[in-house]
Amino acid sequence: MKFLLFLSDLMIPLILFYIVGFGLLMKGNIYEDFVQGAADGLKTVVKIMPTLIGLMTGVGIVRASGLLDKIGEFLGKFLDRLGFPGELVPLSIVKMFSSSAATGLLLDIYKKFGTDSRTGLIASLILSSTETIFYTMSVYFIAAKVTRTRYTLAGALLSTMAGTIASVILASLM
Numbered sequence: 001m002k003f004l005l006f007l008s009d010l011m012i013p014l015i016l017f018y019i020v021g022f023g024l025l026m027k028g029n030i031y032e033d034f035v036q037g038a039a040d041g042l043k044t045v046v047k048i049m050p051t052l053i054g055l056m057t058g059v060g061i062v063r064a065s066g067l068l069d070k071i072g073e074f075l076g077k078f079l080d081r082l083g084f085p086g087e088l089v090p091l092s093i094v095k096m097f098s099s100s101a102a103t104g105l106l107l108d109i110y111k112k113f114g115t116d117s118r119t120g121l122i123a124s125l126i127l128s129s130t131e132t133i134f135y136t137m138s139v140y141f142i143a144a145k146v147t148r149t150r151y152t153l154a155g156a157l158l159s160t161m162a163g164t165i166a167s168v169i170l171a172s173l174m
Contacts, residue, residue, distance in 0.1 A: 044143050051138040059098045068093065084168055085119045087112075092126060092164055096133045103127070118171055125167035130160045 023030040062068050068090045076086015087109065095102040106123050113119040133156040141149060 048139050048142045051142060052135070055097055055135055055138065056101075059094060059101045063090075063094065063101065083172065084164075085122060087119055088123055088126065091123055092130075092160075095127060095130050096160065097135060099127075099132045099135070102132075121174065122167050122171040125170055126164055129163035129167055131156065133157065133160060 020030060023033065071093065072086060072089035075089045079089065080086050091102055091105045091109065094105055106127055109123045110120055115121075115124075133153070137149065137152060137156070140146070141152075
């Protein structure tokens with residue numbers, strides 16, 4: 001275990017030395033390449049900033065209005081019968097839009113139910129086995145200038161559902 005901790009501490013410095021060494025080996029101008037990459041990255045951030053602000057504002061409004069809680073109460077009545085705690089419906093919805101907002105909801109769940117409870121365990125598994133679909137799609141598609149997303153949303157929703165179902169099953173096994 002100590003070896004893995006030692007190795008994990010060295011990973012980032014080793015990667016940086018590898019990149020610089022490879023650049024020197026190829027006789028490239030490492031500093032200019034770094035500055036150009038940083039400038040391109042900043043341009044990308046400026047392009048996607050309005051979308052990110054819109055997503056975060058929308059999630060904040062829905063959460064503050066109480067609409068998310070009402071949706072959770074309504075759907076929770078049906079999902080409780082399937083073994084999915086109704087209290088996790090808002091978490092599952094918010095996770096598709098914002099990971100940081102979902103983390104806030106997760107902390108609320110921990111305070112209410114405890115980290116070792118079935119609900120806390122399912123919530124933890126959901127957060128680690130699902131993706132922020134709409135955030136990721138907006139960032140990548142805007143950055144890559146993709147206009148036709150085809151089946152991306154359907155596939156992402158299906159994989160999120162699979163991750164959520166797997167979370168319930170895994171928590172039941174523990």
